[in-house]
Amino acid sequence: MRIYKRNILSILSFLAISCTDIVDVEVQSAPLRLVIEASLNWEKGTLGNEQVISLSQTVPYFDELINNEVVGASVKVTNMTTGTEFEFSDQNDGTYKTSSFIPVLGNSYSLEVQHEGETYMAEETFSSVVDITEINQSTEQGFNDEVLEVNVLFDDPIDEDNYYLFRFKEQGDLLPEFVEISDEFTNGNQMTIFYEKEDDDSINQEEFVPGDSVDIKFYGISEQYYNYIQLLLNQYESVGNPFSTVPVVLKGNCTNPENPDNYAFGYFRLSEMVTASYSFQ
């Protein structure tokens, strides 16, 4: 439902849209914090044994995001149901890898990261995802009924609460776009998620034309991660919207039990994933 709400509010803000500009602003600088990007994805039909976890550090808001990789940490994931441990080896570029991971849907896993004498912990359950039933294109869907969009269809299971994350990226684009959705208002129905682009000169964005290709990733996620990513995306996408909610500190699930104030940003998540791509006709 967030996507509807967010769009309602951003549409209401249309009056203000045409009067924005980029300005220099002085901002505060918070003490540095560890960031754990532990998104373990298991693509359907693969073994899921290759997994990567990235560690980095925050930097001041207007600085360049470089040289902030964290090396020399130890990273370990444990299947709490079976007790199996997976060590992730330091690649000395901020990433930590394993090739022996065993994904089991519905099992609980824990993450332990040790860095500079601090221990960070997280727990999460492996979430499954349904198949995509159809991908098509149209103009009449979406916010603008004259612009092409790609539609992804899937059937929501009726007997459970489901949470999903979509990642869309047009080939050649710098940044992906995410859509998170729950079945709160649509339980048990066939659901359609669309991805549409409108012309925007200020960021050189053009609407889709035949020949454009979009890569699609579709993840199953937990309720707690849904709440996290929803807030993250809300804040990420609130630019220029005067009706946006007051931004807040984003806390993921990576805690520091010994020193709770020194928790880590980022999230430990395990998702089953479907990937697809679509070329506009």
Next chain:
Amino acid sequence: MNIQQYRQLTLLFMLFTTFLFAQDSFTISGTIKDINNGETIFGASVFLKDTNIGAMSNEYGFFSITAPKGTYILTVSYLGYAEQQQEITLDKNQKLQFELKESSTELEEVIVTAEESERINIKSPQMSVSKLKIKTIKNIPVVLGEVDIIKSIQLLPGVTNTGEGSSGFNVRGGAVDQNLVLLDEAIIYNTSHLLGFFSVFNADAIKDIKLYKGGIPSRFGGRVSSVLDVRQKDGNNKHMAITGGIGVISSRLAIEGPIVKKKGSFLLAGRGSYAHLFLKLSGEDNSAYFYDVNLKTNYTLDNKNKFYLSGYFGRDDFSFGGNFKSGYGNLSGNLRWNHIFSSRLFTNLSLIYSKYDYALDFKTFEFDWLSYINNYNVKYDFSYYLNDTMKLDFGANIIYYDFYPGKIEPTSSTSAINPLELDEKTAFESGLYISVEHKITKQLSANYGLRYSRFSRLGQQTLVDYRDNLPVVYNETIGIYESGEEVGATYYKSGASIETFDNFEPRLALAYQVNDNSSLKTGYSRTSQYIHLLSNTTSVTPLDVWTPSGKYIKPQLSNQYALGYFRNFKDKTYTLEIESYYKTVANRIDYIDGSDLIGNNTIETEILTGEARAYGLELLLRKAKGRFTGWLAYTISKAEQRTPGGASGGLGINNGEWYNSAHNRTHDLSLTGSYKFNDKWTFGANFIYQTGRPVTYPDGQYEYEGLTIANYSPRNSDRLTAYHRIDISATWKPKGTSVKKWNSEWVFGIYNLYNRRNAASISFGQNRETGINEATRTAIFGIVPSVTYNFKF
């Protein structure tokens, strides 16, 4: 307390007052009107020359004074009007009607004078009140020439808002929902048109406004910060009159005139903005427009009974790209009966209805959404003019609320949306009050009163029960607030009480007259508020939902203390008001991080209860006479809130520390002036300076899922740059038109003369083309010229 008990108490009051009749003095009562249009005059002074005995006319023009037997000279005065004197021999009760004539009946009077009622009354204990005549409001330069009551009151000390294009206003650090906005006594839930760019009040239909920032009289209740009392014109009962105007944003037309052999009159006013107004602005197939209609009629049955009927209907409609439609609006009506029981007992009975609703129609997702709040209000007010030193006001009211927070309906069989109806909520709010205006000595006068308020939240409704009765719990592991665990549900049948609250609200005001020209005043008031507007966005939106107190939401309670010094200079040409205040609000709702309010049936899982406090010093220097009139208003203030975790655990929102309220502006200065150059030309100007409002900026960044994510500093710990601008206007009244009685004027205005790009908001994000972080400023109005044509005949 039920209606029957109210009735008994009311009777008791009346009996009590009747006993006090037996004195050897007599009463003069009557009504004061304008001779030109028959409008009753509120705030005219009636006094017996060379005595200390006098009174002010009330909202209905009624006055009553009581004095010992004798011969007096009765003087009736109202600034801007010719004074009337009459010798009377007081040997029996008598009724007198006065019709005052404007000092210069010509529209082109040379000397401009502010209205008497706008000036301070140094004798009256009432403080923290601001009155503006519609004439004054019309002289203030405004954006796009659209006369705006809500924007005008923001030029007064102690009144701010969260920025251009935001709805509502903030009084002495209070939130938007803490203002009781009354249009002819009917509650208005949303004062904005076009999301806050304009206000719902059509100046052509309004007689005057009164804003109580504190020292709220005990006859008002239900909101903790302020009362904005807006009164519509009664309509000209002498002859037909038409006024109208054509502006950049909207056109207006009002017609008024006598009915039933001048025993009554009516006023019908309409205003509409031009459709597709912002079509070009947004470059798409979009439209946004508003309209409103004001109606008022009155009928005088005999010299003891008068009836009034007023109504308001206003709507906003938006349409975007053919796939999204939205609309919202207020509807209200009030039937009033003025009855004069005796020359000393004036009563008014009001039956009031008001409604606010909004609707969305989202074609893209094939659903629509409807939400409304309805209320019925019965009010009976008595004014008893006891003797020459005491006046009693007492009465009762009861409001029935029906909150319908929303229904989502799929609009086609292929829609993925399941129908959903949020729980309807009902409640009764009642109040019983008495207040005494008491001239204790020649120097000291007091106004003391008490209000008893009661709120009952009623079934039928099913409420969720939570483990340990906690709808919000602190997740110790990851350090965030989240929904409590549902352990069951309780069903309350129709009419069953879910929760009842009651409060005694004392109100006290004292004035000590130091000398003929200055006085000291002090006041204390306790107020309670039982309904709350849920809004976690930076500014209030039409989608925000009103919710009643109940099992999980407690009423807001406020205490306010104020102290002031009031002075007239130079034969009342200048007035100076200095006031300081300290205010606390308990049970202020705050929203947990990431709260989700729209379409949520269990709002209690998104909120925690905290407190707010505000204090400040206000200064108002006003020039009321001469070619140049205007005022300088300056406020220095602080408004904060904090929300500890309480029973939910954890430190609380923002770690339980005090943080700036969103509308906390340290300095707020406004200078407003109007200069009458000659019969044809009048010039106006404003200067406004405000500290930027508190906001939350990022204090770090990191990469996550290929995106650059901002991390934000503690709530409202940064500030926007200062807001300032100058506006000017010129009004030209051409003379010598061939049409008799046709008066017209052209108003030329320039808003934001030096085209400052005042930031309404600054948001932070990653440029999608370059990937670099940017700060984006949204500025709403740059320099905006306007022209408006007004006519009257």
